[in-house]
Amino acid sequence: MSDLRDSAMRSKAWPFEEARRVLKRYEKAAPEKGYVLFQTGYGPSGLPHIGTFGEVARTTMVRRAFELISDIPTRLICFSDDMDGLRKVPSNVPNQEEMAQDLNLPLTKVRDPFGTHEGFAQHNNARLCAFLDEYGFEYDFASATEYYTSGRFDEMLLIALERFDKIQDIMLPTLGEERRATYSCFLPVSPKTGHVLQVPTLERNVAKGTIVYEEPDGERIEIPVTGGHVKMQWKADWAMRWAALGVDYEMSGKDLIDSVTQSSKICRVLGQRPPESLSYELFNDEQGQKISKSKGNGLSMEEWLTYAAPESLQYFMYQKPKTAKRLYFDVIPKAVDEYHQQLRAYPDQDADKKLANPVFHIHGHNVPTSDMVIPFSMLLNLASASSAEDKGTMWGFIGKYAPDASPETHPGLDAAAGYAVRYFNDFVKPAKVFRAPTDQEQAALQDLANALKDQDIALKAIAQKNAAMGNDDPLPEADYSDEDFLQSIVFAVGKNHGFEPLRDWFKAIYEVLLGASQGPRFGGFIALYGVDETVVLIEKGLAGELG
Missing domain, CATH: 1.10.10 (Arc Repressor Mutant, subunit A)
Known part of the structure; x- marks a missing residue:
């Protein structure tokens, strides 16, 4: 184990590079809270997309790497920012007219357009958790609504109230003139309408722990900043969460680099050290446009898993997180075949190469053996040439090529045959264009x-x-x-x-x-x-x- 740890401490694989930065935070003493805290954030204003999964997968890779180089216990929190107000109705959900009636309500109070849960956020949270559970991630789910209303954030909210001016001084120079005139780091939840209001803070009483604001109808109201009566603005909220929970590591997309900078400053104002961070490049769709939850462009987690095993998705997420990648259906076959190439290489590699192999970061010490005796790309061409409608047809050919293989002895290959038929019929077949030979x-x-x-x-x-x-x-x-x-x-x-x-x-x-x-x-x-x-x-x- 000591040899493996030595290899990990010098490995250039990006999860180990990240893990060593986290470990450096505690080179003098272990964390007072008793563990290192990794966090991922998710805004349930739209359906979970594959980028959300990628953030959890990548953070788990860093966490696994940290556990190899340190004996300090770890936790991973998947935090849902579900107390935000609904600012616009997503374009990829049903019953949009009804949802429009709930604009500005906290996402947990917005009706579920699918009719399966108490609210829209609850629906999206459940979808995310179901997928993460199915995949076997170890995490603790956290809801902003529950943390605010239960008092988990009260102590830090009172500190934020006391240091209100310093937070404002950080944020106001980053805003346009119109936004600057009305900005407050506290967003009251109206006792009249339930709306999350973006209004100025007119007065604050540190001793009482309250602020005064004006309702849209002109009435001035005094409310406590604790107990879920307010929600902090985005960048201040992120910083408050880091400070309250003692977050040690959180990665985020390249589009949030400025947010990380401002939130880190606010976290220090609140008296805590901001977490280590990694800014990863964003996923783009086939047209090169950023993938958006509200637009629903790009691949969903469910769509990837319709055509390939989840490990191939993990493999795709591992590759060069700081490099932009297009994420659409035809990346799937390449990811599947490359993943199995790495599986086959792993057993014969030395310790250094094993720790640099993506499959270690996907599976840890329990790297499976590949049973893909036929590449996925070859299965796709077999489906094409044979016009296969089901994997039974595929096995008629596979059995002749690999007589020792069967669905029972090669379950991964069997699943891949089914995926290949599905992928061929949905994507390859409609795009096939035969031509006459010269x-x-x-x-x-x-x-x-x-x-x-x-x-x-x-x-x-x-x-x-x-x-x-x-x-x-x-x-x-x-x-x-x-x-x-x-x-x-x-x-x-x-x-x-x-x-x-x-x-x-x-x-x-x-x-x-x-x-x-x-x-x-x-x-x-x-x-x-x-x-x-x-x-x-x-x-x-x-x-x-x-x-």
Whole structure:
């Protein structure tokens, strides 16, 4: 264990770099609260999206890394800012007209447009927790409404009241003239309407713990800042939460860099040290637009899991958090295959490389063994060529290619076969565009079909290619069950027909036979799909019967 800890202390994997920054906070003494606190924040003004999951996943990776380099206990709080007022109705929910009647109410008081929970925030909180629970995250859920109304924040709210002017001095220079004229770090919850009001604080009484504000109808009202009668403005609220709970680490999106700066200043005004932070790049949709909860663009957690196992999503989240990534459906196959490549590499790696392998940060010390004997991208092409409607059809081909595999012995592969059929039918099939071959391509495809039918023709094609390249290696043994031999046939035919660069030959195969501009290593595809079946596929492509 000491050797592993030594490796972790020098590892350049980003979760360890983050964990070492957290550990440095306590190089002189352990935290008085008895644990290191990691926090993620979520605003339930819209449905949870994949970015929310990513923040929990990444923070968990840092937490796991910290636990390897330190014996200090840890906690992770997933905090829902559900006392905020509803400022606009999300565009991706039903019953929007009814919801519009609840504008400015705290999110826990806004009606649930889906009709399943007491309020909109409760619905979104439940969806988030259900997913995190299903995935096995260890966390404590926290509700702003419960923390405010139960008095958990009262002590820090009174300190904020006492230091009101200093907080205002931090915030006012960052605001426009109009906003500056009405800004207060305290937002009263109106006893008349229940609305969260953005109004100036007219008076404050530190001894009584109250503020005075004016209702929209002109009446002046005095309310305590404790007990859930007020909600703090966003940046001040973030700082107050850090200070009240003793948060040690919280990451956030690049769009919140300025908020982190201001909240950190306020946290110090409240007498506490702000947490360590990581500003990660945002996810964009297919058009390069920022993913938004209210717009509902980009992928949801549920959508990813419709087409791939959750570990592939974790893998995607691990990759370069400070680099912007587009997040839409066609990133899924690549993430799946790369994840399994890392799984296969892990057992033979030394300690340093294991700690740099994404699968360690996904699974900790319990890294599973991959049973994906066929890449996901290959399964997609198999689904395409076979027009598979269910994974049973897929297993008819898989069983011939990998006779030792079965749904019972290879459950991951079985699940992937089902995902591949679903992904193909929803995304690949509608976008498939077959084209007729050129004269050069037609001659080459016919020769490829002939070589797959007759080993003498195949070996002659390989010999011709070798001679043209000045290669005097002996001819391979003709083995039509060997994907390397099949690949050598495909390669030789392309060379013999003068394709330069050779990738134009493979591009032609994919476009004519699979209706796509890119595809798998074709020798492996032939081995999986079947030699005879591939010959039939080529003949259909030559006859124009695939489109």
